[in-house]
Amino acid sequence: xxxxPSITAASPEQPSPVQPSPEQQVAFDKKAVNLLGLDRGALExxxxxxxxxxxxxxxxxxxxxxxxxxxFQEMNNLSKDLRNxxxxxxxxxxxHVTKDMLxxxxxxxxxxxxxxxxxxxxVFIPEDDRGTLCVSSQVGCALDCSFCxxxxxxxxxxxxxxxxxxxxxLASHLLEEEKKPGRKITNVVMMGMGEPLLNFDNTVxxxxxxxxxxAYGLSKRRVTVSTAGVVPAMDRLGDVIDMRLAVSLHxxxxxxxxxxxxxxxxxxxxxxxxxxxxxxxxxxTRSRITFEYVMLDGVNDQPEHARELIKLLKGIPTxxxxxxxNPFEGSGYQTSSRNAVMRFSEILHNxxxxxxxxxxxxxxxDAACGQLAGKxxxxxxxxxxxxxxxxxxx
Ligand code: SAH
Numbered sequence: 001x002x003x004x005p006s007i008t009a010a011s012p013e014q015p016s017p018v019q020p021s022p023e024q025q026v027a028f029d030k031k032a033v034n035l036l037g038l039d040r041g042a043l044e045x046x047x048x049x050x051x052x053x054x055x056x057x058x059x060x061x062x063x064x065x066x067x068x069x070x071x072f073q074e075m076n077n078l079s080k081d082l083r084n085x086x087x088x089x090x091x092x093x094x095x096h097v098t099k100d101m102l103x104x105x106x107x108x109x110x111x112x113x114x115x116x117x118x119x120x121x122x123v124f125i126p127e128d129d130r131g132t133l134c135v136s137s138q139v140g141c142a143l144d145c146s147f148c149x150x151x152x153x154x155x156x157x158x159x160x161x162x163x164x165x166x167x168x169x170l171a172s173h174l175l176e177e178e179k180k181p182g183r184k185i186t187n188v189v190m191m192g193m194g195e196p197l198l199n200f201d202n203t204v205x206x207x208x209x210x211x212x213x214x215a216y217g218l219s220k221r222r223v224t225v226s227t228a229g230v231v232p233a234m235d236r237l238g239d240v241i242d243m244r245l246a247v248s249l250h251x252x253x254x255x256x257x258x259x260x261x262x263x264x265x266x267x268x269x270x271x272x273x274x275x276x277x278x279x280x281x282x283x284x285t286r287s288r289i290t291f292e293y294v295m296l297d298g299v300n301d302q303p304e305h306a307r308e309l310i311k312l313l314k315g316i317p318t319x320x321x322x323x324x325x326n327p328f329e330g331s332g333y334q335t336s337s338r339n340a341v342m343r344f345s346e347i348l349h350n351x352x353x354x355x356x357x358x359x360x361x362x363x364x365x366d367a368a369c370g371q372l373a374g375k376x377x378x379x380x381x382x383x384x385x386x387x388x389x390x391x392x393x394x
Contacts (some may be wrong), residue, residue, distance in 0.1 A: 032091040034370040035064060035160025039208040039392035042075040050081065050089060058214040064092055065165075068173045095120075095166045100174070107362030114139070114163060118156055120193055122167035123367045124175060124185070131175075133189040135167045137203055138194025143228050143246075145261050147294055149215045149328045158199040164206035167192075168216060187222040191246065191369070195234035196225050197338065207243055220244070224290065234275045238282040246278055246290035246321075246365050247272070251300050252308035260300070269312065284292060288317035288354075295336035295344065296325050296371075302340075306347035313353060320348055320355040 001185070038046055042180075043057035048216070059077055063069040063157045070092040072083045099111035108124045120136040142155035168188060175183045189211050190196040196203040203225060209215045209249070210223050226246035227234060233246070251257035257264040276289050295301045305367060313320075322345055341357055347356040361370050 001145050001209050004023040020262065025108055027324060032089060033087075034160075034162040035060060035090050036092050036094065037202075037205070038162055039161070040212055040214070041208075042205065046090070048083060054292045061209075061212065065209070065212075066168065068176075070094070073248045084342060092161065092172055093166075095163060095173075097170060100178065101365040103362040103365045103367060105361055106176070107169075107365065107367050109365050110168065110174070110361060114159075116344070120163070121367075122192060123151030124171055124183075125361050125367075126182055130186045131182065131184050133168060133171050133185045134188055134189050134192050135164060135206075136162060136194055137190055137199050141194050142198065143261070143263050144340040145228060145250075146223050146259060146332060147250075147296060147325060147333050148234070156376070158202060159194070159383040161202045161205040163291075165209050168210060169340070172176050172216070183255075184257060185216070186218075187224070188216075189224045189226060189232070189246070191224070191226045195228055195230065197227045197237065200236065201275040204237070204241055207241055211243070212220070220290075221287070225308075226290075226292065228261050228263050229267050229272045230277075231271050231275045234279055238279040241282055244287060244290065245276075246292055248292045248294075248310075249312075250263060250292070252305050252312055256300060260296075273312060280317060288319045290319045290321055292321045292323055294323045294325050296343050297334040297336045297340070299333065301336040301344055301348055303343060303368070306344045309348065310351045310353065320351050320353050321358050322355060323358045324360055325364075325367055326360060 002178045033046065035046070036044065040057055040061065041333045044054040045062060047054055047056040056171040060075065069075060072078070072086045072092075075083055075086075078086070095112040095114060097110055098113045099109075100102050101109045101111075103109070112120050114120065118139045120139055122274060123134040124143075125132045125134065136159065138158050139156035140153035141150045144151040154238050168185065172185050177183065189205075189393070190203065200255060207223055207225065210218050211220060219243060221240045224247060225237065228248045238243070248261065249257075250260050251264075252269075254268045257269060269380060280287065280289065293309070294302070309320075322341060324341060325331075325333055327333065327335060345355045345357055358369075362368060
């Protein structure tokens, strides 16, 4: 992409960039390494590079991620000399919380500012038996799925590992401050803004930190990376790390998927489903793949689509997540009726596919799927396409 759009452009909903505080400025000016973004291997290498023993890595990880300490001077199992050297060579730098919003249903969303002035969002979704944090992996997104408002921003840049992990750090510590039961992160889903598999290395490092016992200690079943279907990266992911995979399917034939999820033109359904099978084969655990399927009225929600879906998923251990479409201005789509969703879900269920209909959460704070940082200027040319009749619409 030649021109990289910025998402901080004017909109009443989007605050103007806030300058980093003087302390932040100092840390950034020193171009110090941000320890927040180093996974165990990288942190061990860092300590060796400054002539220290590797085991310092786990000590410091505990301080940062479990105890929430960002001031080296508080790390009292390190010598004074080491604390001073760390302060000189490194920093522990979080994102700036620009907005902190709480929904009537308990969902909490943060608008977070990056050093370059861009914004991303993270959302905490409490449920009876778990607390899920939805994390962003990129500023904007390049994939331009036709029903997703993030795609309209265009792609700006990948998040660094520290910027991904800062979302987890901030959320876990801000939730802790609430001092209320049930407000703890038990699961992380990389289902916020962006396509994590197009930011592969930083996503993998971030997932490693989420799962590290000296950091967030989440089990491999509680960390999910969601992809629109970047097939070669799915293969690489299966080779390097064991966690849950979610695939945004949304259509059951190439013609429709090419339109809804344009990356399908590059990696069509046959290749995508084959990659899912390979992924399952590589996993040690008896894991399933979560498939996400946004229900668009009259587009992909008919019984014949459900039957196509059953054929497509044959032999793949599946958790099917039906997501009622969250409308946004100018999307050109409508949410499927309750009846259509129930009928669709029943057909899948009768075929033995575990199917859940995802509840829409945090609507009053625009925290639902596909709405993150949504109310900004349309940077894509998609709105022009909507002027013409499109395949599959009623
Ligand atoms: N790029 C990755 C990660 C984003 S996950 C992926 O596509 O999987 C966000 C999920 O919300 C995806 O399944 C996406 O397709 C879905 N989504 C996007 N816009 C939506 C909307 N308006 N309503 C409901 N779901 C939406």
